[in-house]
Amino acid sequence: MASSWLATVLLFVSCASISAASHIRRHDHTHAVRALLPAAWHHTDNHPVHALFKRGDMANDGVQYAEVGSPTWSAAFPTNTPDANAMPQAWKDALAAAVKAGKIPNIAPSKDTPNQSPTYNGDPNGLEICSATYKCRIDGDVWDAPDGVFGASFDDGPLPASDKLYPFLQQNNISATHFFIGINIVQNWKVFNYAYDALHGDIAVHTWTHPYMTTLSNEDVVAQLAWTMEVIHNSTGGRVPRFWRPPYGDTDKRVSAIAKEVLGLTTVIWNQDSEDWSMPTGTTPDKIHAQFQGWAAGPKTPGLVILEHELNDATVQVFIDNFPLIKSNGWNVVSIAQMDKLNQPYQNAVGTVGAVTLKNIVPDVAPVVDTTSSGGTDSSSGAPAPSTDAQGQTSTSSSGRSHGGLAWDPAGDVQHGHRDVHLRGMYS
Ligand SMILES: *[C@@H]1O[C@H](CO)[C@@H](O)[C@H](O)[C@H]1NC(C)=O
Ligand SMILES: *[C@@H]1O[C@H](CO)[C@@H](O)[C@H](O)[C@H]1NC(C)=O
Numbered sequence: 418m419a420s421s422w423l424a425t426v427l428l429f430v431s432c433a434s435i436s437a438a439s440h441i442r443r444h445d446h447t448h449a450v451r452a453l454l455p456a457a458w459h460h461t462d463n464h465p466v467h468a469l470f471k472r473g474d475m476a477n478d479g480v481q482y483a484e485v486g487s488p489t490w491s492a493a494f495p496t497n498t499p500d501a502n503a504m505p506q507a508w509k510d511a512l513a514a515a516v517k518a519g520k521i522p523n524i525a526p527s528k529d530t531p532n533q534s535p536t537y538n539g540d541p542n543g544l545e546i547c548s549a550t551y552k553c554r555i556d557g558d559v560w561d562a563p564d565g566v567f568g569a570s571f572d573d574g575p576l577p578a579s580d581k582l583y584p585f586l587q588q589n590n591i592s593a594t595h596f597f598i599g600i601n602i603v604q605n606w607k608v609f610n611y612a613y614d615a616l617h618g619d620i621a622v623h624t625w626t627h628p629y630m631t632t633l634s635n636e637d638v639v640a641q642l643a644w645t646m647e648v649i650h651n652s653t654g655g656r657v658p659r660f661w662r663p664p665y666g667d668t669d670k671r672v673s674a675i676a677k678e679v680l681g682l683t684t685v686i687w688n689q690d691s692e693d694w695s696m697p698t699g700t701t702p703d704k705i706h707a708q709f710q711g712w713a714a715g716p717k718t719p720g721l722v723i724l725e726h727e728l729n730d731a732t733v734q735v736f737i738d739n740f741p742l743i744k745s746n747g748w749n750v751v752s753i754a755q756m757d758k759l760n761q762p763y764q765n766a767v768g769t770v771g772a773v774t775l776k777n778i779v780p781d782v783a784p785v786v787d788t789t790s791s792g793g794t795d796s797s798s799g800a801p802a803p804s805t806d807a808q809g810q811t812s813t814s815s816s817g818r819s820h821g822g823l824a825w826d827p828a829g830d831v832q833h834g835h836r837d838v839h840l841r842g843m844y845s
């Protein structure tokens with residue numbers, strides 16, 4: 418991968434530095450007003466997601482899940498790009514119902530063009546498509562933190578480098594949202610258990626194999642998201658995550674609608690990019706430090722959602738080195754789920770460590786600020802049991818991209834790594 422990858426990185430970096438100074442402004446020329454956390458923060462009790470990830474009973478979920486890390490556990494999940502044809506019928510039915518109900522915009526998938534942002538037949542910044550790759554903000558998607566708030570999140574784990582990050586988070590009492598890649602959970606299940614059991618981090622979705630989501634069919638979008646939800650659900654005593662972050666920040670109205678309407682997921686982007694992922698050939702720790710100095714001492718409106726990774730030792734170290742700047746400048750550090758003070762990282766549990774409930778903890782109420790959850794623990798769900806014929810194995814001819822040749826991809830399709838870093842100026 419070396420030379421062409423390096424060349425693309427350099428091209429990218431020079432491009433990014435031109436626009437760096439006007440980062441926030443760049444985000445503002447969009448159609449939605451400043452998108453803090455959505456006002457309608459919870460979907461309704463009869464949302465289809467409840468039938469897809471159904472629990473047994475309230476006390477202990479009533480389900481015997483395979484032990485995390487056991488051969489039975491790992492064998493039930495796709496080993497590579499999930500095959501949408503082989504996904505559970507209930508997932509297909511939920512998508513079909515949402516499409517039929519007119520909830521999913523009927524726009525064609527974007528075209529995946531090497532070394533360019535995905536392209537469309539229409540205006541990517543128009544109301545119809547509204548591509549986040551082109552910095553168009555969809556109502557309800559999250560880009561900013563509330564004033565004075567630093568919303569902490571890390572992408573791409575769980576990975577070996579996470580083991581360096583978690584003790585630091587614990588020592589500093591930092592709650593963060595971890596946007597996890599499904600296939601990494603299967604491979605690094607001990608790290609996953611650390612994040613969930615010991616750290617009590619918020620576990621969120623970063624897709625199964627990290628593709629450009631807008632290039633996928635509706636069915637493949639569901640497979641990428643729902644398999645990641647399934648592995649989180651079955652490895653946390655039945656918790657259904659509430660947040661996802663699109664790889665490369667690549668979503669549009671169709672993809673965000675599928676996430677929301679079929680799976681109940683809220684889309685989270687960011688408003689500053691540390692570009693930590695581009696080290697060592699792209700940005701440097703010094704440059705990131707200078708950026709953090711500016712962000713930390715800069716305006717508190719809006720608050721900060723900085724793109725950062727638990728990808729390797731270098732990305733973890735820059736966070737450790739720069740976090741004191743955030744603290745000393747008086748930022749209120751919370752996880753993404755805590756940004757509206759509800760602290761509900763899961764659709765069906767009370768807080769980060771509270772009990773799993775049968776249904777949504779809070780029905781659809783708007784606007785929600787500073788509400789304490791209660792109720793909604795109705796045990797009379799009549800929804801049918803999910804069909805979970807765990808399949809989804811695919812051939813080795815993966816079309817998924819890796820992270821610049823980094824460790825998470827078992828199929829070794831690292832030759833695609835250079836495609837991660839191109840002119841779109843976003844990554845996650
Ligand atoms: C996940 O758990 C459910 C029970 O809630 C089970 O039916 C399903 O087969 C499990 N999925 C996998 C992939 O193991
Ligand atoms: C840790 O943070 C929580 C809020 O997330 C706060 O309630 C608690 O007092 C903090 N503990 C320490 C030791 O700072």
Ligand SMILES: [Zn+2]
Pocket residue numbers: 572573623627664665844845
């Ligand atoms: Zn990512």
